[in-house]
Amino acid sequence: MNLxxxxxxxxxxxxxxxxxxxxxxxxxxxxxxxxxYKKGTEQATPFLSxxxxxxxxxxxxxxxxxxxxxxxxPFVERIRAFHTGVVVDYVTWLVVxxxxxxxxxxxx
Amino acid sequence: MNVLHVIWxxxxxxxxxxLLGLVYKGIDRKLAARMQGxxxxxxxxxxxxxxxxxxxxxxxxxxxVPWLFHAAPILAVVASVTVLLYLPLGPFPPVLSGxxxxxxxLYLLAMPAVAMALGGFASGSPFASxxxxxxxxxxxSYEFPLAVVVVGVVWRLATLGFSPAFSMVTVGSTPLWGLxxxxxxxxxxxxxxxxxVVTPAELSKIPFDIPEAETEIAGGLLVEYSGxxxxxxxxxxxxxxxxxxxxxxxxxxxxxxxSPLGLSxxxxxxxxxxxxxxxxxxxVFVAVTTVRVAMARLKVDQVARGFWxxxxxxxxxxxxxxxxxxxxxx
Numbered sequence: 515m516n517l518x519x520x521x522x523x524x525x526x527x528x529x530x531x532x533x534x535x536x537x538x539x540x541x542x543x544x545x546x547x548x549x550x551y552k553k554g555t556e557q558a559t560p561f562l563s564x565x566x567x568x569x570x571x572x573x574x575x576x577x578x579x580x581x582x583x584x585x586x587x588p589f590v591e592r593i594r595a596f597h598t599g600v601v602v603d604y605v606t607w608l609v610v611x612x613x614x615x616x617x618x619x620x621x622x
Numbered sequence: 623m624n625v626l627h628v629i630w631x632x633x634x635x636x637x638x639x640x641l642l643g644l645v646y647k648g649i650d651r652k653l654a655a656r657m658q659g660x661x662x663x664x665x666x667x668x669x670x671x672x673x674x675x676x677x678x679x680x681x682x683x684x685x686x687v688p689w690l691f692h693a694a695p696i697l698a699v700v701a702s703v704t705v706l707l708y709l710p711l712g713p714f715p716p717v718l719s720g721x722x723x724x725x726x727x728l729y730l731l732a733m734p735a736v737a738m739a740l741g742g743f744a745s746g747s748p749f750a751s752x753x754x755x756x757x758x759x760x761x762x763s764y765e766f767p768l769a770v771v772v773v774g775v776v777w778r779l780a781t782l783g784f785s786p787a788f789s790m791v792t793v794g795s796t797p798l799w800g801l802x803x804x805x806x807x808x809x810x811x812x813x814x815x816x817x818x819v820v821t822p823a824e825l826s827k828i829p830f831d832i833p834e835a836e837t838e839i840a841g842g843l844l845v846e847y848s849g850x851x852x853x854x855x856x857x858x859x860x861x862x863x864x865x866x867x868x869x870x871x872x873x874x875x876x877x878x879x880x881s882p883l884g885l886s887x888x889x890x891x892x893x894x895x896x897x898x899x900x901x902x903x904x905x906v907f908v909a910v911t912t913v914r915v916a917m918a919r920l921k922v923d924q925v926a927r928g929f930w931x932x933x934x935x936x937x938x939x940x941x942x943x944x945x946x947x948x949x950x951x952x
Binding site: 521522524529532533536537544547550551557559560561562581582584 | 678681682718724748762780787789846853924927
């Protein structure tokens with residue numbers, strides 16, 4: 515039942531069984547709390563510091579990695595330059611990297 | 623593995639970790655208040671907070687994805703609690719000893735943060751979305767140095783002949799400090815410092831509380847949560863604090879005091895168990911309480927840069943010193 519990884523191991527079924535048990539306990543705890551609220555009122559409007567929120571407006575996914583990109587801009591710009599959009603370039607990179615991995619494996 | 627033993631031990635860990643986490647929260651808040659010249663809330667305040675949240679309305683925002691919005695806090699609690707079942711808690715081996723290793727612990731430790739980000743995105747709120755995005759960026763930043771710290775310790779254990787090296791029984795019963803040379807001690811100290819820096823980030827505490835940032839984005843990914851759902855996130859945070867403290871103790875300070883005191887049997891177990899609670903609290907006090915009192919919140923790009931460059935460099939230097947130690951000491 516254990517999956518072995520040389521120096522490591524884990525048993526997904528045991529984790530799953532206990533996760534189900536803890537979920538049941540959490541669900542029971544949750545059921546003891548109040549469940550209701552005033553549906554369809556101002557209460558259910560997303561909080562935006564009192565500013566009016568237009569219907570259907572969301573924060574775009576294009577900002578997801580903003581902090582990461584801003585922090586490591588020189589690295590990101592360099593990596594971005596490799597992304598030419600030309601399939602031949604991507605395949606070339608794949609072949610080169612596979613060759614490098616192959617060499618490393620052979621030499622070790 | 624005796625199923626009945628696993629069941630009652632798991633029940634003790636589940637209930638005990640919740641209580642212990644809330645007690646630590648109470649002490650943390652009291653000490654932080656004292657350091658700031660305030661009286662602070664009573665020690666039982668976290669229990670009162672949970673009790674009050676249970677009787678508050680459980681609001682679901684208009685634009686939310688309800689099933690994911692409700693599932694996220696449950697997932698956070700389940701991940702936080704189950705990680706404790708793989709960690710040695712005091713003189714006792716992990717409840718699921720032999721059923722999961724350190725790699726699994728790293729993944730489970732990441733799950734509450736993933737659950738919070740999912741809940742934030744599912745809230746359908748701009749503040750919550752910004753908070754969730756920050757949580758993901760922060761995870762991308764601190765996971766690598768955390769992995770380097772774990773790999774450093776485990777690799778040195780493996781080179782010393784301990785196997786299986788990723789087992790928490792091996793890690794939690796083998797203090798490395800006395801087994802390595804001076805270079806190794808220096809490397810371990812560097813890795814320990816890195817883990818102390820990662821700890822408040824893993825727990826989203828100041829100066830790494832950018833996903834919540836109450837004064838800036840009004841609670842961020844938790845802004846739309848209320849009532850029992852918020853209580854569950856609160857409990858998950860309390861339990862994860864214990865788990866993180868227990869991980870630091872297991873990796874770097876798996877010592878007991880019963881043997882030096884000449885104790886044996888039940889008294890030895892009791893004393894070592896109490897000493898374990900003190901060690902976990904010491905880790906929380908140093909890495910969370912004092913830091914959050916002394917520092918202001920960082921910006922998300924400062925966190926990303928800080929973890930990817932100086933902290934990762936320090937962790938890799940620690941790992942390199944352990945490698946050198948292996949070359950010198952054998």
